Amino acid sequence: xxxxxxxxxxxxxxxxxxxxxxxxxxxxxxxxxxxxxxxxxxxxxxxxxxxxxxxxxxxxxxxxxxxxxxxxxxxxxxxxxxxxxxxxxxxxxxxxxxxxxxxxxxxxxxxxxxxxxxxxxxxxxxxxxxxxxxxxxxxxxxxxxxxxxxxxxxxxxxxxxxxxxxxxxxxxxxxxxxxxxxxxxxxxxxxxxxxxxxxxxxxxxxxxxxxxxxxxxxxxxxxxxxxxxxxxxxxxxxxxxxxxxxxxxxxxxxxxxxxxxxxxxxxxxxxxxxxxxxxxxxxxxxxxx
Numbered sequence: 001x002x003x004x005x006x007x008x009x010x011x012x013x014x015x016x017x018x019x020x021x022x023x024x025x026x027x028x029x030x031x032x033x034x035x036x037x038x039x040x041x042x043x044x045x046x047x048x049x050x051x052x053x054x055x056x057x058x059x060x061x062x063x064x065x066x067x068x069x070x071x072x073x074x075x076x077x078x079x080x081x082x083x084x085x086x087x088x089x090x091x092x093x094x095x096x097x098x099x100x101x102x103x104x105x106x107x108x109x110x111x112x113x114x115x116x117x118x119x120x121x122x123x124x125x126x127x128x129x130x131x132x133x134x135x136x137x138x139x140x141x142x143x144x145x146x147x148x149x150x151x152x153x154x155x156x157x158x159x160x161x162x163x164x165x166x167x168x169x170x171x172x173x174x175x176x177x178x179x180x181x182x183x184x185x186x187x188x189x190x191x192x193x194x195x196x197x198x199x200x201x202x203x204x205x206x207x208x209x210x211x212x213x214x215x216x217x218x219x220x221x222x223x224x225x226x227x228x229x230x231x232x233x234x235x236x237x238x239x240x241x242x243x244x245x246x247x248x249x250x251x252x253x254x255x256x257x258x259x260x261x262x263x264x265x266x267x268x269x270x271x272x273x274x275x276x277x278x279x280x281x282x283x284x285x286x287x288x289x
Contacts, residue, residue, distance in 0.1 A: 086098035086099065137178075137179040137180070138178040138179050139179060139180050139181055139182040139200055140173055140174070140176065140177045140180075140181045140182065141181070141182045142172055142173060142181050142183060142184065142199075143186030143187050144183070144184070144185060144186065144187050144188045144190065144191050144206055144209060144210070145186050145187015145188075145190050146172050146186075147167070147172060147191075147195070147197075148187060148190035148191055149190070150170050150171075151193075155170045155171075156170055158193055158194075160196075161196050162195060162196060162197050162198065163198045163230070164177075164180065164181055164198070164200070164230065164231070165230055167181065177231075179227065180199070180200025180201065180222065180227065181199055181200055181201075182199070182200065182201040182202070182203070183197060183199045183202040183203065183206045183217065184203055184205075185203050185206040185208075185209060188205060188209035189209075191209055191210060191215075192213060193213060193214075193215075194213055194214035194216075195210060195213070195215040196215055196216050196217075196218075197210065197215070197216070197217045197218070198217075198218050198220055199217065199218075199219065199220070200219065200221065200222070201219065202217050202219060
């Protein structure tokens with residue numbers, strides 16, 4: 001506050017704008033005339049006659065402002081109203097019971113959210129409205145005009161089957177896709193060559209436009225896991241390799257454990273088990289043949 005007062009008084013005295021004063025001057029005519037003459041009380045010649053201040057006065061004010069800053073005037077940025085500390089003695093006014101009063105359910109802090117003392121709570125007094133279908137599916141719409149634009153740009157080969165993964169890789173479908181895509185008829189006039197599409201849903205107009213151009217549209221259904229496998233097959237391939245490695249590791253551990261209990265080396269045990277398996281299956285085949 002002290003720094004603000006000093007700054008205000010300093011700037012008001014250092015930079016003063018000239019004000020026109022009213023003076024009477026003799027005129028050669030018989031009637032006296034009034035003239036406004038610019039007059040400045042500041043003897044500094046840096047101000048021009050038209051009343052505009054130069055940069056010299058501003059620089060002087062900035063220098064004076066910077067000289068007012070000192071370490072003893074610096075204060076930390078703390079909120080004006082601090083948080084009330086409850087239960088910290090009677091001197092604060094919020095000690096002992098901390099504003100809760102004596103005894104009772106509210107004083108002990110065991111009240112349940114939404115409990116109104118036994119009467120029907122508000123959430124049960126209000127009527128229900130609408131419902132949420134747990135089996136609803138969300139399809140992202142894609143127009144034929146966008147597909148034709150991607151084909152003209154060379155991002156999609158019209159001679160191959162266009163799947164939803166192809167549309168996702170080329171940017172026709174965004175990341176917000178959930179259950180599939182719906183082929184719309186927007187821009188159907190741009191389809192002038194046969195294309196083969198594989199989508200989740202298709203409108204009547206879009207199907208008629210594709211078939212009129214000599215193409216075909218096939219509807220396919222994918223569940224959550226199957227649709228994810230269609231869009232990101234590399235993730236499932238990685239998981240499959242990992243699972244196969246774990247299965248091989250478990251099988252080798254099991255064979256080594258059995259060989260250790262049998263008392264023979266691992267390779268000999270494998271050969272023995274292999275011969276017994278071949279002999280057993282060979283005898284079974286001979287018996288059944």
